[in-house]
Amino acid sequence: MLNIIYGSMEAIKDFRLLDKADELLEFKNEFNIPYHDKGNFTYFCGNSLGLQPKSSVSYVQREMEDWAKYGVEAHLKAHNPWVNYHEFLTEKMAEVVGAKPIETVVMNTLSVNLHLMMVSFYRPTRQRRKILIEYSAFPSDRYAVESQIKFHGFDPSDSLIILNPDTGLDTVGFSTIEEVFQKHGEEIALVLIGSVNYYTGQAYPIHKLTKLAHHYGCKIGFDLAHGAGNLLLNLHDDGPDFAVWCSYKYLNSGPGSLSGCFIHERHCYNFEIPRFIGWWAHDKINRFKMSSDLKLMPGAEGWQLSNPPILPMACMLASLELFHKAGMKKLRAKSLQLSGYLISLLIQLNHPKINILTPFSDEERGAQVSIQIRDADKSIYEKLSTHQIISDWREPDVIRVAPVPLYNSFQDVFHFYTILKEILKDYE
Numbered sequence: 434m435l436n437i438i439y440g441s442m443e444a445i446k447d448f449r450l451l452d453k454a455d456e457l458l459e460f461k462n463e464f465n466i467p468y469h470d471k472g473n474f475t476y477f478c479g480n481s482l483g484l485q486p487k488s489s490v491s492y493v494q495r496e497m498e499d500w501a502k503y504g505v506e507a508h509l510k511a512h513n514p515w516v517n518y519h520e521f522l523t524e525k526m527a528e529v530v531g532a533k534p535i536e537t538v539v540m541n542t543l544s545v546n547l548h549l550m551m552v553s554f555y556r557p558t559r560q561r562r563k564i565l566i567e568y569s570a571f572p573s574d575r576y577a578v579e580s581q582i583k584f585h586g587f588d589p590s591d592s593l594i595i596l597n598p599d600t601g602l603d604t605v606g607f608s609t610i611e612e613v614f615q616k617h618g619e620e621i622a623l624v625l626i627g628s629v630n631y632y633t634g635q636a637y638p639i640h641k642l643t644k645l646a647h648h649y650g651c652k653i654g655f656d657l658a659h660g661a662g663n664l665l666l667n668l669h670d671d672g673p674d675f676a677v678w679c680s681y682k683y684l685n686s687g688p689g690s691l692s693g694c695f696i697h698e699r700h701c702y703n704f705e706i707p708r709f710i711g712w713w714a715h716d717k718i719n720r721f722k723m724s725s726d727l728k729l730m731p732g733a734e735g736w737q738l739s740n741p742p743i744l745p746m747a748c749m750l751a752s753l754e755l756f757h758k759a760g761m762k763k764l765r766a767k768s769l770q771l772s773g774y775l776i777s778l779l780i781q782l783n784h785p786k787i788n789i790l791t792p793f794s795d796e797e798r799g800a801q802v803s804i805q806i807r808d809a810d811k812s813i814y815e816k817l818s819t820h821q822i823i824s825d826w827r828e829p830d831v832i833r834v835a836p837v838p839l840y841n842s843f844q845d846v847f848h849f850y851t852i853l854k855e856i857l858k859d860y861e
């Protein structure tokens with residue numbers, strides 16, 4: 434692999450070499466690139482909605498055919514029997530997030546799972562009732578934690594702590610986080626952090642945060658919506674109490690698709706943990722005896738509510754097979770190169786209109802690079818769209834660009850830079 438030096442002219446010249454050395458380049462052919470029949474569109478929105486793996490159509494088709502062929506009996510007779518279809522996903526999903534299969538399940542959607550996890554792991558008392566979340570947490574997470582605080586009879590105005598960015602910056606340094614724990618550690622019941630912040634692209638150190646939270650006796654969970662399929666995660670070893678993520682971003686499983694949920698092994702056999710329960714949490718061997726005596730399953734499966742929705746799971750299976758083939762280690766290595774390349778090109782550009790919000794160090798970023806536009810001038814983003822660059826604009830002033838290692842090339846990144854450079858000439 435070639436080393437990128439930030440800001441080096443060499444990096445600018447080298448996209449052909451980089452693509453040539455990229456052993457994952459052929460994975461691009463596994464995906465449908467939007468508007469490919471209408472021009473040369475370049476897609477950088479895998480942090481919002483991942484592209485469609487071509488194979489997902491046949492995976493869904495197979496389930497539709499089995500439904501047509503067997504009706505209800507497809508639960509047992511389908512090529513992949515539906516009754517425990519989620520199990521076909523478990524190992525590969527666990528592999529992506531560095532968890533054990535017992536700790537991993539695919540079920541529901543992200544916000545639903547976040548609530549289910551808070552039911553179990555946010556157990557406030559008057560002395561220890563606070564939730565710590567990051568500044569500019571995804572709004573849904575903020576609504577969810579505030580509603581949980583209220584549900585327990587407390588007031589978010591004095592039970593929610595926001596991890597504010599360092600003075601003059603948009604990101605949060607670890608020493609700032611330590612200070613917050615020194616001050617409030619004994620009052621915090623739960624820490625909930627997005628592993629990669631959706632706005633700044635800052636990646637938080639899961640292991641260090643978990644150690645710190647546990648040192649102060651707090652439970653800690655992660656929203657990995659922007660982390661799963663993006664970072665090289667090691668959830669089991671890093672040890673958070675829980676994590677939840679969606680599968681429609683980096684995991685390419687289709688719009689609104691299902692959520693993954695991680696519950697650390699140390700909680701997997703504790704049947705006393707309070708939880709909301711549905712019939713899919715009950716012992717799978719005897720589930721259809723329809724007994725009213727509940728026998729909870731160990732592990733993350735013991736948090737399931739409903740029987741699995743087969744069609745989105747078929748999409749997810751198609752995608753996870755690609756992740757298994759490519760391997761997270763290689764994907765992350767390429768991703769760091771892609772985003773490093775983009776950052777070095779932007780540094781070269783050195784334009785007064787743009788400011789890179791995302792931290793430069795490898796440990797502190799995922800695939801996404803957040804480019805802040807001075808004076809919140811959205812016209813730059815609009816011009817990128819006119820030039821067939823699919824990126825996104827996040828209010829108030831950020832263009833998010835996510836080169837995704839499964840389907841973006843170094844040429845794509847260079848193309849983005851060339852177009853942006855041209856556009857910025859109008860702003861000099």
Ligand SMILES: Cc1ncc(COP(=O)(O)O)c(C=O)c1O
Nearest residue numbers: 542543544571573627631658679
């Ligand atoms: C960081 C983050 N958290 C939570 C959500 C909400 O996810 P869902 O609508 O699947 O519940 C999103 C959606 O984009 C997100 O990006």
